[in-house]
């Protein structure tokens with residue numbers, strides 16, 4: 160299976176373009192602001208980044224420019240938060256974004272073999288997306304579920320105590 164490489168070392172192309180959103184999405188973003196004190200609107204940044212990612216597919220430059228204007232912040236304020244968390248993607252990812260935890264507990268419990276297994280099954284390397292856009296595999300830092308290592312995250316779901324057999328079954332169930 161051919162693959163599409165996702166080079167996470169590539170710099171994001173910075174432009175002045177500002178994203179546009181339907182009124183319903185703008186309304187949703189405004190509703191996040193109401194959850195925080197008026198002088199603490201920056202606190203809404205994480206939920207707003209999730210909205211940008213959902214609407215744009217990933218955290219892109221026009222989306223960041225929009226948020227900077229929306230929150231009256233510098234674009235660097237947005238980027239420094241967005242790039243800190245592995246839950247935000249700076250590049251397009253597949254429909255199923257498989258994030259394998261590569262930190263100590265998971266590594267000791269077999270993560271490298273599991274990542275090799277899933278990559279070989281999908282015909283890609285870690286950091287790549289299948290050509291059909293269905294799967295992306297990335298290796299991420301601790302996802303906070305060390306007691307059920309080895310584990311991975313797909314979308315918002317955790318899959319724990321993984322084995323090769325369990326991995327195969329999860330992949331089979333991805334439509």
Ligand code: FES
Nearest residue numbers: 260265301304305
């Ligand atoms: S080390 Fe994998 S969840 Fe913490």
